[in-house]
Amino acid sequence: MTNSARPSADSSGAPPAGSASPPSRAEQPRVNKPVLIGSSVGILAVALWAILDRESADAVIFAVVGWVGGTFGWYYTLLVVAVLAFVVYVAVTKVGKTRLGPDHSRPAFNLFTWTAMLFAAGIGVDLMFFSVAEPITQYMQPPRGEGETIEAARQAMVWTLFHYGILGWGLYALMGMALAYFAYRHNLPLSIRSALYPIIGKRIHGAAGHAVDIAAMLGTIFGIATSLGIGVAQLNYGLYFMFGLPEGTAMQIALIAVAVVMATASVVSGVDKGIRRLAELNVLLAVALMLFVFFAGKTRFLADGIVGNIGDMIARFPGMALDTFAYDRPDDWLNAWTLFFWAWWIAWAPFVGLFLARISRGRTIRQFVTGVLVVPFAFIALWISIFGNSALDLVMNGNTAFGEMAISTPERAFYGLLEQYPMVPLSAAIATFTGLLFYVTSADSGALVMANFTSKLPDSEADGPNWLRVFWAVVTGVLTLAMLLVGGVPTLQAATVIMGLPFSVVLVFIMMGLFKALRVETALAASYRNGLPGALSSRANAAGEQRRGWKQRLARSMAYPGPKQAQRFMLETACPALGEVKAELESQGVEASLNIEPLNGSGIDTVDLFVDFGPERAFKYQVYPVRKNLPSYARASSATDKYYRMEVFSLEGSYGYDLYGYSQEQLIADVLDHYEMHLEFLHQTREALHTTSVAEHHNVTTGWDDDYQTTEKKEG
Template sequence: MTQMNQPAHEVAGGIGAGAAARAPEPVATSQPPSAGSPVSAKETPRVNLRVFVPSAIGILAIAFWAMLAPGHAESVIGSMVSWVSKNLGWYYILTATIVVVFVIFVAASRVGKTKLGPDHSKPQYSMFSWTAMLFAAGIGIDLMFFSVAEPVTQYYGPPAGQGETLEAARQAVVWTLFHYGVTGWAMYALMGMAFGYFAYRFNMPLSIRSALYPIIGKRVHGVAGDAVDTAAMLGTIFGIATSLGIGVVQLNFGLKVLFGVEEGLAAQIALIVLAVLMATVSAVVGIDKGIRRLSELNVFLAIALMLYITVTGRTAFLLDALVLNIGDYLSGFAGMTLNTFAFDRPDEWMNGWTLFFWAWWIAWAPFVGLFLARISRGRTIRQFVAATLTVPFLFILVWLAIFGNSALDVVLGGNDAFGQVAMNQPERAFYSLLEQYPGAPLLMAVATFTGLLFYVTSADSGSLVMSTFTSRIKDPSKDGPHWLRIFWSVATGALTLGMLMVGGVATLQSATIIMGLPFSVVMYLIMFGLYKSLRVEAALTDSLRTSLPGALAGATGPHRSWRQRLARSMSYPGAPQAQRYLDQVAVPAVEEVAAELRAQGAAVELSTGPIDGVACSQVTLTVALADEPDFRYQIYPVEHVLPTYAPRAQGKADKYYRLEVFSMTGSHGYDLLGYTKDQVIADVLDQYERHLEFLHLQRDFTGASAMAEQADAPEDWNVDFATKESKN
């Protein structure tokens, strides 16, 4: 399973903190918490005992059961996997296919333009930095493990046809690409899309249960929501434990080659303790910069290894094979995706490969999806899905083609002993391949160092994400308590050790197939929740398209001369001018509309007030509409750096303000400052009529939508649709 090599602090602390540093302050209003009050900077995350307790008990019970009764555990797990493979193999394969179709359909549809954040939000990272982080998310120690072991195994024992033939060799890398390809990344894209959409567009918690809000409403805070988060926890910890187990056995062999450390349980326990200690140190003292630099070094070392094998090996053959693999993968993708081998089912092969990989991807989906969402605020859904499905996979494709075909070349060259080692002792496969090249000791040292960093940062990141999943966190940029992170690092280590004692990596793979089932059901609910909310997005777009331009078109209409219009265009008002306009024009206009709405029986709330860190105040008009989404009209000062082309008459101030209009999906992108009082009133009415048109277009949708829940959002959910985006 591909995994994040980014350090935990960057995944959920560094990136999260960076997002918080760049993200806007919440809108400061006098509204009650249920209407979307800002999050206090002093609030700290709290443990969600209804998720933490059952998850902890269940996982520790399984770990100790495996340690105390390994024979019984191995028998039970084996029986369960056999049942799942025989009766639910079709379900895993169909689920993987549906996820691929769903994310591509959403990205290609008109709602693909919807942003993971407010409409006015901008990407936090440049295209290069963003794609580089997506690329880094595709590298992990398991990629080193399977890049040699799987192609060789598929060559000797393909799912169909004879092994040890040229056709088997041709398809061996293609099957590996299939298991590491677009299908798995579609699962990551689904979870990242759900996290980013609900957390950054609606300021809901960075939690899986948020995606179910459109389906069951406030019940996500009860047993249903707890069950969803618990299912995610069980899948996630087994997915992480599988990766750590793979890392343990591979690194154990690497240490034996380099330093003579014997393979066995003692060395593996020491490596697990190392991961736990590193996660603990990282949680307590923080080593952001150190791990971040090592992680960046990790990526370069991995690329260097790949280039070295390409240059010192049969370069022309490897490049030919790369192109051939791409063609075979693309031409055979649809058939491989839906291939259940119904007439000649290789159960052992399915359990060891396709079913295991799909369950593993599902288990890792919340983990990596959270990381992808953290770095993608401000991107459109279309950009997010397209990049997630292509950027990491392009690297994986090249990596697998280089190392997989190099291994096959060794086997086809007559070195059957190497092939048998790679197939029967996969933890030795990568090192055995490096032994075939000049400078093998140095190559193996680099591989061990690279794998160790992948191993430690995965353990660290995993414990942090699990602490987040078992906490109540109002601010999406914050993470779970440190002690909880330490607990989950210890629990993951215990689970990894228990499964290794039962039967090694094979048992971890079997357990992952079982534990991936509950969360696969959650993925269907997430797709349904996203579908419902995105239908509402489409209705909102239609309402804006069918409404008259109104005051916006008339902002420089007959009440203004062309000289006044020009003067407004060349004006860059400071805080005093913006505040004066608010006091003398904007606020009185909004107050008149509020008074008239109240006179006509509407439930109206009007709030004005200062904003922390901003020299101007804001005004918010909210009209409660019973069970439908409330109407919100907010005039909010957005600070900008004064452009170099501004007239010198603006003085020495280096900042200016725009008074932008915000609704529940963000800024509408235009500046009110300079409108007359009548024009402001007309603009409020225009927006109100657009909102009513939106309600009309979406009234046939059954159930509540994410947009419709702001009226009954609980106090600890910060649903504030008019969050400003910093534009400095």
């Protein structure tokens, strides 16, 4: 069937009859060899260099990071602010109502599960590491002013919240929104390159697209390796703290091996099972640990601190967001903290963004951006305020030994804090297990996403093959070990600053491409507003209700057709009506096609009228039977609990109204309403953009495999 955008779920979340079938052998995921080979060679070369020539690798990495920080510090600062402004602007404007998928699609995961997965994938064990170590470090060694003062304490908490705040989550929101929009709205592959389609067109399927995905892979794996390196160091000390197991390279190798095994088991089970369940358990344990410290410690002081920290953050955020330290630049501090965090968020953006897109189909842009910016940071603010203020309280009340430990060996700081509370064996055990879950959820999500990056997927719901997920879980472990051998966590942080730079340029083009594509959505909305009186703006009434008598309307409102009645409507009304429109269009020189296909196992056909507009977006009017649950008040007179709605679908999805009961003339009038609105949309698009590169894609492809087969034939 030509360019048929299939409805994926009915109102209950179950696929409509015949809308999905298992992929055939030809539709199974295939390896994207250029990206797999290119990224593997680059990653393994760095890992081997680090293992075989430690001193040279360490010296070169820190020399390069010094140059990057000194030369591009302003650029990192400006980029993260621009990204946040862009995603907020998109969310609050009218285009924020656009769904990340067809118009009829709805989210597959409830709010708790969704936020648990995005939080667990987007943060990781480093939150435990920095929530205690950073406030103390900024308090005792601030970038400006005198340390160990009341002002230094307030600013220390603000710096920690700033580095973990909405600027970083804005990067995640941009990537997730762009990937989900192009994959689920325009049927492009769920890959970084897809977001550049409005900029470079079909070249995303060639060398330019491969280069983009390789850059994303390098940034992603170094970002994940940094988190895993931090996790290994902290878990190593946690096992020493609880059981006396030795700290050192041998134990860290063992921990990496255990984490790779656990991540492999989780990622092979898929998003709906392993990753989902681990993420939910992870969040529940983290909440329990946070509440324990809140109530076992100085509860009133911590409550005051939460409110005060949020107030300071709101008041100081604008100045801090654009502060480049131009007049008193602390280079070492910037490279180790703010610039490292921005590069780290950028490096994680492809990984987390693709994972967020994978779990966010059906949400509106506004829902997506609001959820990504607000929900995880609300938890982070509570976590950092509770643990950070608890740690500061110890140091400010004379426990200088704890403060010095947090600075010199930050992996010990979290356990050092728990040691000040009762039931330390239990709290330490929960902390260790929570840290392990953070560690594993980062590793398994990363392996899944990197397998997708290096695969050609038959559709946006598919994932890379299991063996490739295992491969990337192992490679991540090897890279983490190599960088720990070179110089530990500081070297991993430095490498992240370097690897984040190339992909930051890609982020700029992604913003440009998404802006261009969303202007097409704006033009589409304008075509509806400017449509004829009988058009979609008053669909439920104008298209049909005003054109039939009251008896017909009453009969239609009481009709709940089964498969036989639905098929009769298709054969006697829908197919003849669309056939007449097709014939008339062709008589006037318009290229049109009529496609009729049976829905598997339902005994009902679907009919699709398709009009090709060359380089501009095609017109599609599809009558598609959607199975629904029969209302309870109608079940007494029916032998079944299901019925069918004859819904209208375009390239954007279902319009949400039922054609059953229309006559041929009424259905033809409805088709013409849509057709005239589509012509208005094309006019609005030309006026607004002078180009239709995004719209063009609907006419030339139905997915990744078709485009790749075409490209490979041309290249080979």
